[in-house]
Each structure stands twice: as structure tokens, then as C-alpha cells.
Amino acid sequence: MNFEQARFNMIEQQIRPWEVLDQNVLDLLFSVRREEFVPAAMQQLAFADAEIPLGHGAVMLAPKIEAHLLQAVQVKKHESVLEIGAGSGYMAALLAAHAAHVTTVEIVPELADMARANLRRAEIDNVTVETANGAAGLPAKAPFDVIVISASVAAVPQELLAQLKVGGRLIAIVGEEPVMVAKLITREGEQAFRTDNLFETVTAPLTELAPAQKFSF
Secondary structure (H helix, E strand, C coil), X not given: XXXXXXXXXXXXXXXXXXXXXXXXXXXXXXXXXXXXXXXXXXXXXXXXXXXXXXXXXXXXXXXXXXXXXXXXHCCCCCCEEEEECCCCCHXXXXXXXXXXXXXXXXXXXXXXXXXXXXXXXXXXXXXXXXXXXHHHCCCCCCCEEEEEEEEEECCCCHHHHCCEEEEEEEEEEEEXXXXXXXXXXXXXXXXXXXXXXXXXXXXXXXXXXXXXXXXXX
């Protein structure tokens, strides 16, 4: 498979037509090698317009969804980022390219290990992977400039909103099937939040908040 041609086609045929036009985001999608963050058996689908299952109920979001979230949240070089749901580590890698530091939280130990291995192989050194319940955030490291929830939630946990700096942004896919909306929430004051609805989509729920969570021992 010609990964470079597939990457080009993904950007030109999926992402640009979906109104992702920020050149910084497009350049990032060229430079961070998505195929190195998908399970080996799924590499042929690395650039497909589809979610990629990671096991344990988790998925990699479709490329155009990831790109749209990045464009909306506008991470800056001096900012600290908290990601909820590390998955394969790919979104953390994208965020890290524009951030001072990213802490990504994953409740499933096997996925946390996958993310660490992928980020290490990609030589990305400004990401910390924590194995914990991300629904509670990381109050010990708060506040954050940006919080990204890389899965859907029925409602944004108040614990996460409380961990945003004033001026900070939280982005999440909010709702339940069949209606979910990507929302950008900006903390404008200690008690003031502004919500912008971005687009409709449907994706798997955050494992920590899934209604029928299964435990394995």
C-alpha cells in the first residue's frame, strides 16, 4: 500500500471537503503518521473515512472528525492539554505538535500501554499517558488550557469543566444515539461558559461512562 498517496487522498478527498482548511492542521496530518497508530491488522484502513476499532469498546475517530476537532480547539504552543481517552495515542500525538505538554488519560491498561508504545516509537516526548478514570479528569494537574474528550459523553462531566482555566476550551461529542453534537465549550469566567455547536456525528461512548461497561480481570 502506498501510504503517502493514501494520506494525500485522505486530506484532499475527506478532510478539505469537510471544511477543515486550517493549514496548520492539514500540515500536521501529513507529518504525524496515522498508519503507525492503528493496530497492525488494520493498517490498510488507516486512511479510510471510518472509525477503527481498538478493542475494549474504544475506537479511533474518523480522520475528518479528528481534524475538525483540532481545527476548532486551536491549541497553542504554550498551552497544557488534557485528553480523556488515549486510545492508540494518535490524537495525543496530534495535540502534542501544537502544545507545550499533553496529558492523556486512559482507563483500559492495555490501551494505555498501546498509546505509550506508539508515542515512544514516534519519538513524541511531550505526552504523558496516565492509566486512570478520565471522567474525573486530573485535578492534581489542573487547571488546563484545553481539554479534549476523544469519545462521546451523554453530558460533559462538571469535574472536567472545573479543571479548565479561564479562557480555556473543552471539546467533546455530546449526546446519545442517534443524535450527538460536537461542542466547543469556552470558560469565559469563573462561573461563565459559552457553548458553540460545531457539527453532528455519532461515535462510541467514553468507556468510563458507557452504560453497559464490562470489566475484565
